[in-house]
Amino acid sequence: MTVPPPIIAPSILAADFSRLAEEVRAVEDAADWLHVDVMDNHFVPNLTIGLPVVQSLRAATKLPFDVHLMIMDPKRWAPGYADAGAYNVTFHAEACDDPVALARDLRAAGARAGLAIDRDTPIEPYLDLLPSFDTLLIMTIKAGFGGQRFIPQMLDKVRAVRQHVAAGHLDLRIEVDGGIAADTIEQAAAAGVDAFVAGTAVYGADDPAEAVHRLRGLAERAAPDA
Incomplete structure:
Protein backbone atom coordinates (compact mmCIF):
# COMPACT_ATOMS: atom_id res chain seq x y z
CA MET A 1 0.00 0.00 0.00
CA THR A 2 1.63 3.19 -1.22
CA VAL A 3 0.55 6.43 0.44
CA PRO A 4 1.43 9.88 -0.99
CA PRO A 5 3.68 12.23 1.01
CA PRO A 6 1.75 13.78 3.89
CA ILE A 7 -0.08 17.07 3.67
CA ILE A 8 -0.27 19.14 6.88
CA ALA A 9 -3.13 21.64 6.95
CA PRO A 10 -3.29 23.94 10.00
CA SER A 11 -6.85 24.88 10.86
CA ILE A 12 -7.47 28.57 11.40
CA LEU A 13 -10.36 27.61 13.69
CA ALA A 14 -7.71 27.38 16.41
CA ALA A 15 -5.96 30.63 15.45
CA ASP A 16 -6.27 34.02 17.13
CA PHE A 17 -8.84 35.77 14.94
CA SER A 18 -7.80 39.19 16.21
CA ARG A 19 -4.53 38.71 14.32
CA LEU A 20 -5.56 36.19 11.71
CA ALA A 21 -3.29 37.36 8.89
CA GLU A 22 -0.26 37.12 11.20
CA GLU A 23 -1.33 33.66 12.37
CA VAL A 24 -1.56 32.50 8.77
CA ARG A 25 1.83 33.93 7.85
CA ALA A 26 3.35 32.14 10.86
CA VAL A 27 2.80 28.78 9.13
CA GLU A 28 3.11 29.89 5.51
CA ASP A 29 6.55 28.43 4.91
CA ALA A 30 5.84 25.22 6.83
CA ALA A 31 2.29 24.14 5.97
CA ASP A 32 1.02 22.58 2.74
CA TRP A 33 -2.58 23.77 2.91
CA LEU A 34 -4.55 26.14 5.13
CA HIS A 35 -7.71 24.53 6.47
CA VAL A 36 -10.70 26.86 6.63
CA ASP A 37 -13.75 25.65 8.58
CA VAL A 38 -17.02 27.22 7.49
CA MET A 39 -19.94 26.51 9.87
CA ASP A 40 -23.46 27.87 9.52
CA ASN A 41 -25.19 27.26 12.88
CA HIS A 42 -27.60 24.90 11.05
CA PHE A 43 -25.74 21.83 9.82
CA VAL A 44 -23.59 22.12 12.95
CA PRO A 45 -24.41 24.19 16.05
CA ASN A 46 -21.39 26.46 15.79
CA LEU A 47 -21.01 29.58 13.62
CA THR A 48 -17.68 30.62 12.13
CA ILE A 49 -16.54 32.52 9.05
CA GLY A 50 -18.02 32.79 5.59
CA LEU A 51 -17.18 33.72 2.04
CA PRO A 52 -16.22 37.40 2.62
CA VAL A 53 -13.52 36.40 5.11
CA VAL A 54 -12.15 33.77 2.74
CA GLN A 55 -12.09 36.31 -0.09
CA SER A 56 -10.16 38.85 1.97
CA LEU A 57 -7.80 36.27 3.45
CA ARG A 58 -6.93 34.98 -0.02
CA ALA A 59 -4.86 38.13 -0.59
CA ALA A 60 -2.89 37.60 2.63
CA THR A 61 -1.21 34.26 1.86
CA LYS A 62 0.04 32.03 -0.92
CA LEU A 63 -1.06 28.86 0.89
CA PRO A 64 -3.67 26.75 -0.89
CA PHE A 65 -7.03 26.96 0.89
CA ASP A 66 -8.60 23.69 1.99
CA VAL A 67 -12.16 24.86 2.65
CA HIS A 68 -14.36 22.56 4.76
CA LEU A 69 -18.04 23.44 4.45
CA MET A 70 -20.06 22.31 7.45
CA ILE A 71 -23.20 23.90 6.08
CA MET A 72 -26.67 23.14 4.79
CA ASP A 73 -27.31 23.50 1.07
CA PRO A 74 -23.66 23.30 -0.07
CA LYS A 75 -24.82 23.29 -3.70
CA ARG A 76 -25.80 26.94 -3.26
CA TRP A 77 -22.60 28.13 -1.61
CA ALA A 78 -19.72 25.82 -2.53
CA PRO A 79 -18.97 27.16 -6.04
CA GLY A 80 -18.48 30.64 -4.57
CA TYR A 81 -15.54 29.36 -2.56
CA ALA A 82 -14.03 27.89 -5.70
CA ASP A 83 -14.50 31.25 -7.42
CA ALA A 84 -12.76 32.91 -4.44
CA GLY A 85 -9.63 30.89 -5.15
CA ALA A 86 -9.99 27.87 -2.86
CA TYR A 87 -7.74 24.99 -3.89
CA ASN A 88 -9.97 22.31 -2.43
CA VAL A 89 -13.64 22.66 -1.43
CA THR A 90 -15.06 19.90 0.75
CA PHE A 91 -18.73 19.52 1.59
CA HIS A 92 -20.57 16.99 3.73
CA ALA A 93 -22.27 13.97 2.22
CA GLU A 94 -24.98 14.30 4.85
CA ALA A 95 -25.97 17.74 3.52
CA CYS A 96 -26.05 17.02 -0.22
CA ASP A 97 -28.54 15.05 -2.31
CA ASP A 98 -26.26 14.73 -5.35
CA PRO A 99 -22.60 14.81 -4.31
CA VAL A 100 -21.30 13.83 -7.73
CA ALA A 101 -23.06 16.72 -9.46
CA LEU A 102 -21.68 19.21 -6.96
CA ALA A 103 -18.18 17.74 -7.34
CA ARG A 104 -18.51 18.29 -11.09
CA ASP A 105 -19.56 21.91 -10.50
CA LEU A 106 -16.59 22.53 -8.22
CA ARG A 107 -14.13 21.12 -10.70
CA ALA A 108 -15.68 23.22 -13.46
CA ALA A 109 -15.17 26.27 -11.23
CA GLY A 110 -11.47 25.47 -10.92
CA ALA A 111 -11.27 23.81 -7.48
CA ARG A 112 -10.65 20.29 -6.38
CA ALA A 113 -13.69 18.55 -4.93
CA GLY A 114 -13.79 16.96 -1.50
CA LEU A 115 -16.41 14.82 0.22
CA ALA A 116 -16.65 14.83 4.03
CA ILE A 117 -18.03 11.98 6.15
CA ASP A 118 -19.06 12.78 9.72
CA ARG A 119 -18.40 10.61 12.76
CA ASP A 120 -21.67 8.66 12.71
CA THR A 121 -21.93 8.21 8.94
CA PRO A 122 -20.90 4.85 7.44
CA ILE A 123 -18.43 5.02 4.60
CA GLU A 124 -19.69 2.10 2.52
CA PRO A 125 -22.53 3.92 0.68
CA TYR A 126 -20.03 6.44 -0.69
CA LEU A 127 -17.19 4.22 -1.88
CA ASP A 128 -18.49 4.01 -5.44
CA LEU A 129 -18.60 7.83 -5.63
CA LEU A 130 -14.92 8.32 -4.86
CA PRO A 131 -13.70 8.46 -8.50
CA SER A 132 -15.60 11.77 -8.75
CA PHE A 133 -13.60 13.33 -5.91
CA ASP A 134 -10.06 14.50 -5.23
CA THR A 135 -10.26 14.38 -1.42
CA LEU A 136 -12.18 12.33 1.11
CA LEU A 137 -12.32 13.95 4.55
CA ILE A 138 -13.10 11.53 7.37
CA MET A 139 -14.04 13.23 10.61
CA THR A 140 -12.24 11.75 13.61
CA ILE A 141 -14.51 13.76 15.91
CA LYS A 142 -18.11 14.95 15.67
CA ALA A 143 -18.18 17.84 13.21
CA GLY A 144 -18.83 21.30 14.58
CA PHE A 145 -16.38 22.08 17.38
CA GLY A 146 -12.61 22.35 17.69
CA GLY A 147 -10.59 20.89 20.54
CA GLN A 148 -12.31 17.48 20.73
CA ARG A 149 -10.49 14.25 21.48
CA PHE A 150 -9.43 12.02 18.58
CA ILE A 151 -11.61 8.91 18.10
CA PRO A 152 -9.30 6.07 16.96
CA GLN A 153 -12.21 3.86 15.89
CA MET A 154 -12.77 6.23 12.95
CA LEU A 155 -9.56 4.87 11.43
CA ASP A 156 -11.49 1.74 10.44
CA LYS A 157 -13.12 3.95 7.79
CA VAL A 158 -9.69 5.11 6.65
CA ARG A 159 -8.46 1.55 6.24
CA ALA A 160 -11.52 0.60 4.22
CA VAL A 161 -11.08 3.61 1.94
CA ARG A 162 -7.35 3.06 1.52
CA GLN A 163 -8.00 -0.52 0.37
CA HIS A 164 -10.66 0.74 -2.03
CA VAL A 165 -8.34 3.43 -3.39
CA ALA A 166 -5.54 0.92 -3.92
CA ALA A 167 -7.83 -1.62 -5.61
CA GLY A 168 -9.26 1.00 -7.95
CA HIS A 169 -5.98 2.86 -8.52
CA LEU A 170 -7.74 6.09 -7.57
CA ASP A 171 -6.01 9.45 -7.29
CA LEU A 172 -7.59 10.48 -3.99
CA ARG A 173 -6.29 12.20 -0.88
CA ILE A 174 -7.56 10.71 2.38
CA LEU A 215 3.77 16.62 12.68
CA ARG A 216 4.98 16.04 9.13
CA GLY A 217 8.02 14.13 10.37
CA LEU A 218 5.88 11.88 12.56
CA ALA A 219 3.48 11.19 9.69
CA GLU A 220 6.30 10.41 7.27
CA ARG A 221 7.87 7.90 9.62
CA ALA A 222 4.56 6.13 10.31
CA ALA A 223 3.29 5.91 6.72
CA PRO A 224 2.77 2.31 5.50
CA ASP A 225 5.45 2.53 2.81
CA ALA A 226 7.98 4.26 5.12
Whole structure:
Protein backbone atom coordinates (compact mmCIF):
# COMPACT_ATOMS: atom_id res chain seq x y z
CA MET A 1 0.00 0.00 0.00
CA THR A 2 1.63 3.19 -1.22
CA VAL A 3 0.55 6.43 0.44
CA PRO A 4 1.43 9.88 -0.99
CA PRO A 5 3.68 12.23 1.01
CA PRO A 6 1.75 13.78 3.89
CA ILE A 7 -0.08 17.07 3.67
CA ILE A 8 -0.27 19.14 6.88
CA ALA A 9 -3.13 21.64 6.95
CA PRO A 10 -3.29 23.94 10.00
CA SER A 11 -6.85 24.88 10.86
CA ILE A 12 -7.47 28.57 11.40
CA LEU A 13 -10.36 27.61 13.69
CA ALA A 14 -7.71 27.38 16.41
CA ALA A 15 -5.96 30.63 15.45
CA ASP A 16 -6.27 34.02 17.13
CA PHE A 17 -8.84 35.77 14.94
CA SER A 18 -7.80 39.19 16.21
CA ARG A 19 -4.53 38.71 14.32
CA LEU A 20 -5.56 36.19 11.71
CA ALA A 21 -3.29 37.36 8.89
CA GLU A 22 -0.26 37.12 11.20
CA GLU A 23 -1.33 33.66 12.37
CA VAL A 24 -1.56 32.50 8.77
CA ARG A 25 1.83 33.93 7.85
CA ALA A 26 3.35 32.14 10.86
CA VAL A 27 2.80 28.78 9.13
CA GLU A 28 3.11 29.89 5.51
CA ASP A 29 6.55 28.43 4.91
CA ALA A 30 5.84 25.22 6.83
CA ALA A 31 2.29 24.14 5.97
CA ASP A 32 1.02 22.58 2.74
CA TRP A 33 -2.58 23.77 2.91
CA LEU A 34 -4.55 26.14 5.13
CA HIS A 35 -7.71 24.53 6.47
CA VAL A 36 -10.70 26.86 6.63
CA ASP A 37 -13.75 25.65 8.58
CA VAL A 38 -17.02 27.22 7.49
CA MET A 39 -19.94 26.51 9.87
CA ASP A 40 -23.46 27.87 9.52
CA ASN A 41 -25.19 27.26 12.88
CA HIS A 42 -27.60 24.90 11.05
CA PHE A 43 -25.74 21.83 9.82
CA VAL A 44 -23.59 22.12 12.95
CA PRO A 45 -24.41 24.19 16.05
CA ASN A 46 -21.39 26.46 15.79
CA LEU A 47 -21.01 29.58 13.62
CA THR A 48 -17.68 30.62 12.13
CA ILE A 49 -16.54 32.52 9.05
CA GLY A 50 -18.02 32.79 5.59
CA LEU A 51 -17.18 33.72 2.04
CA PRO A 52 -16.22 37.40 2.62
CA VAL A 53 -13.52 36.40 5.11
CA VAL A 54 -12.15 33.77 2.74
CA GLN A 55 -12.09 36.31 -0.09
CA SER A 56 -10.16 38.85 1.97
CA LEU A 57 -7.80 36.27 3.45
CA ARG A 58 -6.93 34.98 -0.02
CA ALA A 59 -4.86 38.13 -0.59
CA ALA A 60 -2.89 37.60 2.63
CA THR A 61 -1.21 34.26 1.86
CA LYS A 62 0.04 32.03 -0.92
CA LEU A 63 -1.06 28.86 0.89
CA PRO A 64 -3.67 26.75 -0.89
CA PHE A 65 -7.03 26.96 0.89
CA ASP A 66 -8.60 23.69 1.99
CA VAL A 67 -12.16 24.86 2.65
CA HIS A 68 -14.36 22.56 4.76
CA LEU A 69 -18.04 23.44 4.45
CA MET A 70 -20.06 22.31 7.45
CA ILE A 71 -23.20 23.90 6.08
CA MET A 72 -26.67 23.14 4.79
CA ASP A 73 -27.31 23.50 1.07
CA PRO A 74 -23.66 23.30 -0.07
CA LYS A 75 -24.82 23.29 -3.70
CA ARG A 76 -25.80 26.94 -3.26
CA TRP A 77 -22.60 28.13 -1.61
CA ALA A 78 -19.72 25.82 -2.53
CA PRO A 79 -18.97 27.16 -6.04
CA GLY A 80 -18.48 30.64 -4.57
CA TYR A 81 -15.54 29.36 -2.56
CA ALA A 82 -14.03 27.89 -5.70
CA ASP A 83 -14.50 31.25 -7.42
CA ALA A 84 -12.76 32.91 -4.44
CA GLY A 85 -9.63 30.89 -5.15
CA ALA A 86 -9.99 27.87 -2.86
CA TYR A 87 -7.74 24.99 -3.89
CA ASN A 88 -9.97 22.31 -2.43
CA VAL A 89 -13.64 22.66 -1.43
CA THR A 90 -15.06 19.90 0.75
CA PHE A 91 -18.73 19.52 1.59
CA HIS A 92 -20.57 16.99 3.73
CA ALA A 93 -22.27 13.97 2.22
CA GLU A 94 -24.98 14.30 4.85
CA ALA A 95 -25.97 17.74 3.52
CA CYS A 96 -26.05 17.02 -0.22
CA ASP A 97 -28.54 15.05 -2.31
CA ASP A 98 -26.26 14.73 -5.35
CA PRO A 99 -22.60 14.81 -4.31
CA VAL A 100 -21.30 13.83 -7.73
CA ALA A 101 -23.06 16.72 -9.46
CA LEU A 102 -21.68 19.21 -6.96
CA ALA A 103 -18.18 17.74 -7.34
CA ARG A 104 -18.51 18.29 -11.09
CA ASP A 105 -19.56 21.91 -10.50
CA LEU A 106 -16.59 22.53 -8.22
CA ARG A 107 -14.13 21.12 -10.70
CA ALA A 108 -15.68 23.22 -13.46
CA ALA A 109 -15.17 26.27 -11.23
CA GLY A 110 -11.47 25.47 -10.92
CA ALA A 111 -11.27 23.81 -7.48
CA ARG A 112 -10.65 20.29 -6.38
CA ALA A 113 -13.69 18.55 -4.93
CA GLY A 114 -13.79 16.96 -1.50
CA LEU A 115 -16.41 14.82 0.22
CA ALA A 116 -16.65 14.83 4.03
CA ILE A 117 -18.03 11.98 6.15
CA ASP A 118 -19.06 12.78 9.72
CA ARG A 119 -18.40 10.61 12.76
CA ASP A 120 -21.67 8.66 12.71
CA THR A 121 -21.93 8.21 8.94
CA PRO A 122 -20.90 4.85 7.44
CA ILE A 123 -18.43 5.02 4.60
CA GLU A 124 -19.69 2.10 2.52
CA PRO A 125 -22.53 3.92 0.68
CA TYR A 126 -20.03 6.44 -0.69
CA LEU A 127 -17.19 4.22 -1.88
CA ASP A 128 -18.49 4.01 -5.44
CA LEU A 129 -18.60 7.83 -5.63
CA LEU A 130 -14.92 8.32 -4.86
CA PRO A 131 -13.70 8.46 -8.50
CA SER A 132 -15.60 11.77 -8.75
CA PHE A 133 -13.60 13.33 -5.91
CA ASP A 134 -10.06 14.50 -5.23
CA THR A 135 -10.26 14.38 -1.42
CA LEU A 136 -12.18 12.33 1.11
CA LEU A 137 -12.32 13.95 4.55
CA ILE A 138 -13.10 11.53 7.37
CA MET A 139 -14.04 13.23 10.61
CA THR A 140 -12.24 11.75 13.61
CA ILE A 141 -14.51 13.76 15.91
CA LYS A 142 -18.11 14.95 15.67
CA ALA A 143 -18.18 17.84 13.21
CA GLY A 144 -18.83 21.30 14.58
CA PHE A 145 -16.38 22.08 17.38
CA GLY A 146 -12.61 22.35 17.69
CA GLY A 147 -10.59 20.89 20.54
CA GLN A 148 -12.31 17.48 20.73
CA ARG A 149 -10.49 14.25 21.48
CA PHE A 150 -9.43 12.02 18.58
CA ILE A 151 -11.61 8.91 18.10
CA PRO A 152 -9.30 6.07 16.96
CA GLN A 153 -12.21 3.86 15.89
CA MET A 154 -12.77 6.23 12.95
CA LEU A 155 -9.56 4.87 11.43
CA ASP A 156 -11.49 1.74 10.44
CA LYS A 157 -13.12 3.95 7.79
CA VAL A 158 -9.69 5.11 6.65
CA ARG A 159 -8.46 1.55 6.24
CA ALA A 160 -11.52 0.60 4.22
CA VAL A 161 -11.08 3.61 1.94
CA ARG A 162 -7.35 3.06 1.52
CA GLN A 163 -8.00 -0.52 0.37
CA HIS A 164 -10.66 0.74 -2.03
CA VAL A 165 -8.34 3.43 -3.39
CA ALA A 166 -5.54 0.92 -3.92
CA ALA A 167 -7.83 -1.62 -5.61
CA GLY A 168 -9.26 1.00 -7.95
CA HIS A 169 -5.98 2.86 -8.52
CA LEU A 170 -7.74 6.09 -7.57
CA ASP A 171 -6.01 9.45 -7.29
CA LEU A 172 -7.59 10.48 -3.99
CA ARG A 173 -6.29 12.20 -0.88
CA ILE A 174 -7.56 10.71 2.38
CA GLU A 175 -7.80 13.49 4.96
CA VAL A 176 -8.72 13.41 8.65
CA ASP A 177 -9.93 16.24 10.84
CA GLY A 178 -10.26 16.17 14.61
CA GLY A 179 -7.82 15.69 17.46
CA ILE A 180 -4.74 15.37 15.26
CA ALA A 181 -1.62 16.02 17.35
CA ALA A 182 1.80 14.53 18.04
CA ASP A 183 0.24 11.66 20.00
CA THR A 184 -2.35 10.71 17.36
CA ILE A 185 -0.93 11.50 13.93
CA GLU A 186 1.23 8.38 13.72
CA GLN A 187 -1.69 5.98 14.11
CA ALA A 188 -3.65 7.94 11.53
CA ALA A 189 -0.73 7.83 9.09
CA ALA A 190 -0.25 4.11 9.66
CA ALA A 191 -3.90 3.55 8.76
CA GLY A 192 -3.40 5.24 5.40
CA VAL A 193 -4.19 8.92 5.96
CA ASP A 194 -2.13 11.30 3.84
CA ALA A 195 -3.65 14.71 4.68
CA PHE A 196 -3.95 15.92 8.27
CA VAL A 197 -5.90 18.85 9.67
CA ALA A 198 -4.33 20.14 12.89
CA GLY A 199 -5.70 23.05 14.88
CA THR A 200 -4.72 23.27 18.52
CA ALA A 201 -1.61 21.16 17.89
CA VAL A 202 -0.31 23.94 15.65
CA TYR A 203 -1.78 27.17 16.98
CA GLY A 204 -1.51 26.10 20.59
CA ALA A 205 2.25 25.60 20.20
CA ASP A 206 4.88 28.22 21.03
CA ASP A 207 6.22 27.89 17.48
CA PRO A 208 3.43 26.97 15.04
CA ALA A 209 5.79 26.43 12.11
CA GLU A 210 7.95 24.05 14.12
CA ALA A 211 4.81 22.19 15.19
CA VAL A 212 3.91 21.68 11.53
CA HIS A 213 7.38 20.32 10.77
CA ARG A 214 7.18 17.94 13.71
CA LEU A 215 3.77 16.62 12.68
CA ARG A 216 4.98 16.04 9.13
CA GLY A 217 8.02 14.13 10.37
CA LEU A 218 5.88 11.88 12.56
CA ALA A 219 3.48 11.19 9.69
CA GLU A 220 6.30 10.41 7.27
CA ARG A 221 7.87 7.90 9.62
CA ALA A 222 4.56 6.13 10.31
CA ALA A 223 3.29 5.91 6.72
CA PRO A 224 2.77 2.31 5.50
CA ASP A 225 5.45 2.53 2.81
CA ALA A 226 7.98 4.26 5.12
